Amino acid sequence: MAKRLSERRRERGTSSSAGRERRSKRAQRAHHSAAVGRRNPALTWGLRFLVVGYLLMLVLWPSWYVVQHTFADGLTGIQTALQDPDVQHALLLTAEVSVLAVAINLVFGVGVSLLLVRYDFPGRRVLSALIDLPLSVSPVVVGLALVLVYNGRYGWFGPWLEDNGIQIIFSWPGMVMATCFVALPLIIREVVPVLEEIGDDQEQAARSLGASGWQTFWRITVPGIRWAIVYGVVLSLARSLGEFGAVKVVAGNVAGETQTATVLVQQKYQNFEQTTAYSVSFLLAFAAVLCLIVVALLRPKASKESR
């Protein structure tokens, strides 16, 4: 665990200068290829072919296929899909659930990060390990676990909650919980290394200058970790938009009510409404790519700040 964290920190250190490196790399390419040229050229080309081919077969071609099918009849496919009330509802629901889950994870994630880095308590290492659990456990299992605990008929809390008029399973609270669970580590794993790196000197200095805990948090801690937060939020958002397994188990898949975009894609595809399935897939992929672009645009700025 400790090793993983330190590795990540090293990665961060190098990625902060990635912008500069990329620029200088372009300048050095002539020099580099001269050095590479001394190796067997056939091997070099073979390796290049392998890497490019791998990416092509695994990522680019399938993605392109989706785009191609979406726009097979120009924009009509997407227009038809967007006029379907089930699609509209599913996209809106996905957006709502994702934003809510990210908001909850943001507050909880920053809190847990501070707890893990700034405080020593019994069970700290256990908690730190548990936070990675959602990365290793299958989302379907997460969904089932939530159903077991919260369903209205035989769950642990479910009947009591239902008696008090709160439905969790087959409703949006359950979907938000499932999404929160799977995206839980993303913000924490971004914020923790940065908190460790900046240390608590600045916070102590702020306290000695008369700032309360709350003032210190807003004026010193948050500006120090803001780029980690932004990055974590974008990653969680992308993850939340694409969540399928856990949400499907928890939501019960009622079209127009508890059906999210990813679940809808699967259903439409199985019902031979391929164009709609492709169109919604495209929109989901587009949103994810947009998230990544936002991150890519923010990163160089972040490194300039920290230098």
Place this chain on the structure above:
Amino acid sequence: MSIEVKNVNKRFGDFVALDDVSVSLPTGQLTALLGPSGGGKSTLLRIIAGLDSADSGSISIEGTEATHLPPQKRNIGFVFQHYAAFKHMSVAKNVAFGLEIRKKPKPEIERKVNELLDLVHLSQFANRLPAQLSGGQRQRMALARALAVEPTVLLLDEPFGALDAKVRKELRDWLRRLHDEVHVTTVFVTHDQEEALEVADEIVVINQGRVEQVGTPDQLYDAPANDFVMSFLGDVTTLGGELIRPHDIEVDVTPGEPGAIEGSVSRVLRIGFEVRLTVLTDVGEVVTVELTRTNARRLGIAEGSRVYLNAVLGATRV
């Protein structure tokens, strides 16, 4: 008395950082907490600041009981070894921080910040970020930031520890002059005995969680309370079973005075104006002696010479 520390204990697990420490630090003076690394001096400073809490004992600052006050209520200024600059704020904003927290009116903050930046010679850097300053400049900024809130006491934790030797010496002189101007009660932690002797009005020697001695630099140097203080404040050697400073030994080539200790020179080392001899006495002691080059030449000392050693009159011995 400005700061009263009474019967303070502090443990980190099994490690005893402070063992029943009681000390009074005088108002308006520059006091050094001096001792080896891990001796507890930084812990004591942090407990005075409220950044750590004592397991037992009490602290009062200018007559106010402060044992359980959080740091922000103690009205102290704290300067850290690694500056603890607020990285995302300009130099001026860093200095203004304490005043903004206290919700002072804007014009007053501006006036005060300018005044302090003048004092620490950083006026032309007001709009820079800390990352654009050198180590010495950053530490001066940290000092201005701590002084801005007009603290009752100024606490510095190894303030020059991270700086190179030359800047260190400059800042040391500058801190002394600054203190003579501002007169705020100042306590600083150092493991460098030269720094403490040069700058401080009063020195508290701390070792293994205990106060070994409190006194002025002269008192400590001339009348050390024990072996530890004697050896921590300067070079020592043993002559006739007693600790003595190597430059307090008189060397003769003829058996003049009664009671002189006889031996032979096993090593001669010249360092600039100074000559350092290693003498093996006939009773089996290894004694280090320092004398000036002129003196060594006059006596004609070389390796293998027979010499007679005496403590000079008025030498400090423990």
